Amino acid sequence: MTLDRIEAAPKGAVGIVHLGLGAFHRAHQAVYLERYRQRTGDAQWGISAANLRRGAPLVDALAKAGCHYHVAEYRDSESVTVREVGAIEETLFTGQNAQGQWGRDLEALLARLARPETRIVTLTVTEKGYFLDPASGALLQDDPMIQADIAAPHAPRTAPGILVEALRQRFEAGLAPFTVLCCDNMPDNGERTRQAVAGLACVHDAALADWILAHVAFPCSMVDRIVPAMTDEDFAALERLGVADTNAVVGEAFSQWVIEDRFPQGRPTWEEEGVTMVADVTPFEAMKLRMLNGSHSLLAYLGALAEIETVFDAVSQAPFRALLDRYMRQEAAPTLAMPEGIDLNTYADSLLARFANDSLRHRLQQIAMDGSQKLPQRWLQVVEANLAAGGETACVALGLAGWIRYTAGSTLAGHAFRIDDPMAETLGALHVRHGDDASALIDAFFTLGAVMPAAVAQDGAFKAQVLAAYRALTERGVASAIADVTRLSTR
Numbered sequence: 001m002t003l004d005r006i007e008a009a010p011k012g013a014v015g016i017v018h019l020g021l022g023a024f025h026r027a028h029q030a031v032y033l034e035r036y037r038q039r040t041g042d043a044q045w046g047i048s049a050a051n052l053r054r055g056a057p058l059v060d061a062l063a064k065a066g067c068h069y070h071v072a073e074y075r076d077s078e079s080v081t082v083r084e085v086g087a088i089e090e091t092l093f094t095g096q097n098a099q100g101q102w103g104r105d106l107e108a109l110l111a112r113l114a115r116p117e118t119r120i121v122t123l124t125v126t127e128k129g130y131f132l133d134p135a136s137g138a139l140l141q142d143d144p145m146i147q148a149d150i151a152a153p154h155a156p157r158t159a160p161g162i163l164v165e166a167l168r169q170r171f172e173a174g175l176a177p178f179t180v181l182c183c184d185n186m187p188d189n190g191e192r193t194r195q196a197v198a199g200l201a202c203v204h205d206a207a208l209a210d211w212i213l214a215h216v217a218f219p220c221s222m223v224d225r226i227v228p229a230m231t232d233e234d235f236a237a238l239e240r241l242g243v244a245d246t247n248a249v250v251g252e253a254f255s256q257w258v259i260e261d262r263f264p265q266g267r268p269t270w271e272e273e274g275v276t277m278v279a280d281v282t283p284f285e286a287m288k289l290r291m292l293n294g295s296h297s298l299l300a301y302l303g304a305l306a307e308i309e310t311v312f313d314a315v316s317q318a319p320f321r322a323l324l325d326r327y328m329r330q331e332a333a334p335t336l337a338m339p340e341g342i343d344l345n346t347y348a349d350s351l352l353a354r355f356a357n358d359s360l361r362h363r364l365q366q367i368a369m370d371g372s373q374k375l376p377q378r379w380l381q382v383v384e385a386n387l388a389a390g391g392e393t394a395c396v397a398l399g400l401a402g403w404i405r406y407t408a409g410s411t412l413a414g415h416a417f418r419i420d421d422p423m424a425e426t427l428g429a430l431h432v433r434h435g436d437d438a439s440a441l442i443d444a445f446f447t448l449g450a451v452m453p454a455a456v457a458q459d460g461a462f463k464a465q466v467l468a469a470y471r472a473l474t475e476r477g478v479a480s481a482i483a484d485v486t487r488l489s490t491r
Contacts, residue, residue, distance in 0.1 A: 001077075001078050001079070001080065001241075002078060002079040002080070003080055003081075003082065003241055004080075004081040004082070005081075005082050005084075006038075006081065006082070006083045006084065007084050008034060008068055008084040008085055008086030008087075009034065009037035009038045009041075009043075009086060009087075010037075010043065010086075011043070011046070011086055011089060012037065012042075012043020012044060012045075012046045012089065013043060013044050013046055013089070013117065014046045014047065014048045014089050014090065014112065014115075014117065014118065015044050015045040015046060015117055015118065015119055015120065016033070016045055016046070016047045016048070016118070016119070016120045016121070016122060017047070017048045017049075017050070017109070017112055017113055017118055017120075017121045017122075017178075018030075018047050018048070018049040018050070018088075018121070018122045018123070018124070019050055019052060019121065019122070019123045019124075019125055019159050019162065020050075020051070020052065020123055020124040020125040020126075020129065020159070021049040021050060021051045021055060021058065021059065021062075021088075021091060022051075022055070022124060023227050023229065023230065023249045024124055024223075024225070024227045025049065025122075025124045025183070026069060026071065026085065026088075026247075026249050027071050027225060027227040027249045027250075027251040028183075028223055028225050028227070028251075028255060028257070029047075029122055029124075029183060029223070029257075030047060030049075030085055030087045030088055031071055031083065031085060031087075031255070032255075032257060032270060032273050032274075032275060033045055033046075033047065033087040033268065034083065034085045034086065034087040035273045036268045036269070036270065036272075036273050037087060039272065039273070040269070042268070044117075045087075045120075045268045046087060046088070046089035047087055047088045047089060048088075048089060048090045048091075048092065048109075048112050048118075049062075049088050049090070049091050049092070050091070050092040050093065050094055050105070050109050051091075051092075051093050051094070051095060052094050052095055052125065052129070052157070052158070052159060052162070053095040053096070053157075054095055055093065055095070056093045056095065056097070056104070058091075058247065059091040059092065059093040060091075060093075061246060061247055062088065062091045062247050063090070063091050065245075065247055066086075067086065067088040067089060067090065067091060068084060068085070068086045069084075069085055069245055069247035069248055069249070070082055070083065070084055070085070070238070070243050070245045070247075070248040070249075071083045071085055071248070071249050071250070071251065072234075072237075072238055072241075072243070072248065072249070072250045072251070073250075073251060073252070073253045073255075074250065074251070074252060074253060074357065074359035074360060075252075075253040075359075076357060076358065076359055077358050077359040079253075080241070080359070081253065082238070082241060082243055090112075092105035092108055092109050092112075093105050094106040094109055094157070094162070095157075102155070102157055103155060103157070106155065106156075106162075109162065110162070110165060110166055110169065113162070113163075113166035113169075113170075113178070114166060114169040114170055114173070114175070116175055116176075118178055119178050119179065119263075119265035119266055119267075120178055120179050120181055120263065120265070120267060121163065121166075121178050121179070121180050121181065122181045122182075122183055123159055123180070123181070123182050123183060123184060123193065124183050124184055124223075125159045125184065126184060126370060126373075127184060127185065127186055127370060127373035127374060128370055128373050128422050129158070129159050129184070130159065130160060130184075130186070130192060130193060130196045131143050131145065131146050131158060131160060131196060132192055132195065132196055133450055134372060134373050134374075134375075134376045134377075134450055134451060135376055135449060135450055135451060135452065135453055137192055137195055138195070138199070139160075139195065139196055139199035139200060141199075141203070145157055145158050146158060146160075146161075146200065149161030149164075149200065150200070150203055150204070153165060153168075153204055159196075160193075160196040160197050160199075160200045161200060163180060163197045164197055164200050164201045164208070164212075166178075167197070167201070167208070167211075167212055167216065168201075168205065168208055171208055171211050176215075176264070176265060177211075177212070177215055177216045177217075177265075178216075178265065179216070179217040179218075179219065179262070179263050179264065179265060179267075180193055180194075180197070180216060180217070180218050181218075181219055181221055181259070182218070182220070182221065183221055183223045185223075185288075185289060185293055185374070185377075186377060187282075187285060187286065187289060187377045187381070188220060188282070188285075189220050189221065189285070190218040190219050190220035190221070190260065191218065191220065193218050194212075194213070194216070194218040197212060197216075197218075198212050198213050217262045217263065217264055219259060219260035219261070219262040219263070219281075220259075220260050220281040220282070220285060221257065221258060221259045221260065221281060221285075222256070222257070222258040222259075222281050222284045222285045222288050223256070223257055224254070224255070224256040224257070224288055224292065225251050225252060225254065225255040225256070226251060226252045226254070226311075226354060226357075226360060226362055227249060227250070227251040227252075228250065228251075228310075228360050228361055228362035228363060228366065229363060229366050230248070230249060230250065231361050233361065234248075234250050234361065235248070238250075250359075250360070251360075252354060252357055252359075252360060254354055255274075256276075256288075257270070257274075257275045257276070258275070258276040258278060258281050258284040258285075259275060259276070259277055259278070259281065260277075260278060260279065260280065260281050261277040261278065261279065283336065283337060283338050283339060283342075286335075286336055286381075287336055287338060287342070287344070287347065289377050289378055290332040290335065290336065290378065290379075290381070290382050291328050291332045291333065291336075291344070291347060291348065291351060292351055293374070293378045294327065294328075294332055294378040294379055294382065294396075294399075295324045295327060295328060295332075295351060295355070296311070296367045297367065297368075297371070297374065297375065297378050297379065297399060297403070298323060298324060298327060298395065298398075298399045298402075299311055299314045299315070299320060299324070299355075299364060299367070300364045300365075300367035300368040301368060301371070301399060301402035301403045301405075301406045302320070302323075302398070302399065302402040302473075302478050302481075302482070303320065303364045303478075304364050304365060304368055304406055304411065304417070305402060305405060305406060305411055305412045305473065305478055306411070306412065306477075306478040306479070307411050307413060307415065308320075308364060309361075309363060309364065310360075310361050310362055310363055310364060311355050311360070311362040311364065311367070312355070312356060312357065312358055312360065312361070312362070314364065315352065315355040315356050316356070319479055319482040319483065319486065320482065321352065322482075322486040323395060323398075323482050323485060323486055324351075324352065324355070325348070325352065326395055326485065326486055327395035327396070327399075328344075328348040328351065329344075329345065329348055330392050330395075331382055331386060331391065331392050331393065331394075331395050331396060332382055333345075333348065334385075334386070334389070334391050335381070335382050335385035335386060335389075335391070365417065368406065368420075369420040369421065370420065370421050370422065371403050371406070371407070371421055372421050372422060372423040372427070372448075372450065372451050373421075373422065375400070375403060375451065376451060376452075376453065379396045379399060379400065380396075380451075380452065380453055380456050381453075382396055383396050383456050383462060384453055384455050384456055387455060387456070387459055387462060388455075393462055393465060394465065394469075394485045395485055397462065397465040397466045397468075397469050398469040398472075398473075398481055398482070398484075398485050400466050400469075401442075401466050401467075401469035401470035401472075401473055401481075402469075402473060402478075404441065404442065404445050404466075404470060405470060405473055405474060406419075407419055407421070407424070407427040407428070407430075407431065408428075408431045408435065409428065409431075412473070412474070412477060412478065423448075423450070423451075426448075427445075430444045430445060438467060438470055438471055438474070439467060441470075442463060442466055442467045442470060443463075446463055446466075469481060469484070469485075472484055
């Protein structure tokens with residue numbers, strides 16, 4: 001095996017606060033800042049990283065390790081770069097402890113956010129962490145977590161609530177606001193973050209909401225790197241390379257970050273680390289959501305039903321690879337308008353090659369989480385565009401049928417699994433009520449206004465296509481249902 005080792009740069013000062021200290025942040029944004037430090041020696045942009053709901057053990061383990069950890073970047077199973085990262089300066093936890101108490105480090109986090117040297121706040125809290133209706137983008141004011149923030153705005157529990165309280169403190173102190181940079185997979189993610197923050201602020205303080213809307217920058221961004229959840233095999237492989245680190249993460253060598261260049265208080269020179277700084281991130285965002293994430297979701301639901309464990313295992317099978325190829329080129333790509341120089345066929349080729357990286361154990365059940373939050377932007381916007389243009393929808397129809405069957409909580413062979421989704425209870429109840437009547441079940445899912453855009457829900461032909469795909473899946477299996485779409489032999 002070819003192994004490269006890179007040590008971390010010296011520690012420095014905090015200029016960025018990050019909400020959502022997960023594996024992706026540690027393998028993506030923190031790596032860009034580590035490389036920036038290595039190149040420039042500029043130590044003013046260190047990160048204070050906080051977990052808001054779960055993850056206290058990680059927060060404490062990183063603190064014990066001096067906030068140093070390793071990222072293994074695999075080009076393939078025979079070539080890896082192991083990078084030590086020290087760009088995180090402190091870790092905090094504001095979630096709920098075993099005794100049900102909230103906010104262990106909330107005071108410290110709010111104090112950090114209120115400091116003048118904090119000029120950027122980045123977020124990776126997943127789509128559900130913004131408490132927005134997936135279809136409309138409106139703030140879910142009836143959600144219990146948002147209700148708790150409304151009742152106690154100075155002791156917030158959510159990302160929007162923490163941002164509102166921190167911005168309130170800066171507003172009242174006469175400090176310039178920090179820039180809020182969303183790094184989650186949502187269309188118009190900066191604008192959606194702005195909606196969540198301003199929407200919550202206006203419940204209590206119209207003047208604060210107006211100041212946020214007038215003065216706080218919410219640039220959009222697109223992030224891309226495959227970072228699977230760590231497994232025992234991953235840790236064992238790192239130990240064989242001489243890296244014994246319980247905080248380590250693994251990912252592919254490929255990494256991409258596209259950011260709208262709106263940072264009134266300044267920023268690192270990310271562009272010199274390969275970040276693409278643009279005036280409008282929308283086309284890049286849509287390309288990634290519809291082609292990469294949309295393909296991942298196809299694999300996740302159909303693969304899980306067939307009891308396939310990982311992305312690599314799925315794309316190694318010709319039917320799944322053909323399904324992705326057809327979906328990307330014939331359904332997703334025609335809905336995209338890209339800047340000059342971006343070739344979508346080349347992008348599709350690169351995605352298929354990345355999915356076939358045999359060094360990554362990217363579990364389909366990990367990708368399948370939170371489908372009710374993800375599918376509107378990954379698939380249903382594709383369907384809307386193709387219905388309007390007379391385009392193809394067969395692949396998404398099959399994927400949607402797969403998601404509906406997946407939410408029953410078992411494989412086609414009857415092996416049960418847990419559904420990890422904010423709407424799991426609602427979706428499960430639909431299966432209990434209509435599980436023996438495929439037509440009624442599909443009808444019920446199409447009435448879910450929080451998921452289904454009106455133009456999709458009201459299209460009878462598309463609904464019939466989903467019903468036919470659902471019956472093919474449940475009566476003949478995944479391979480046969482894919483063959484209906486791709487015209488491949490099922491031998």
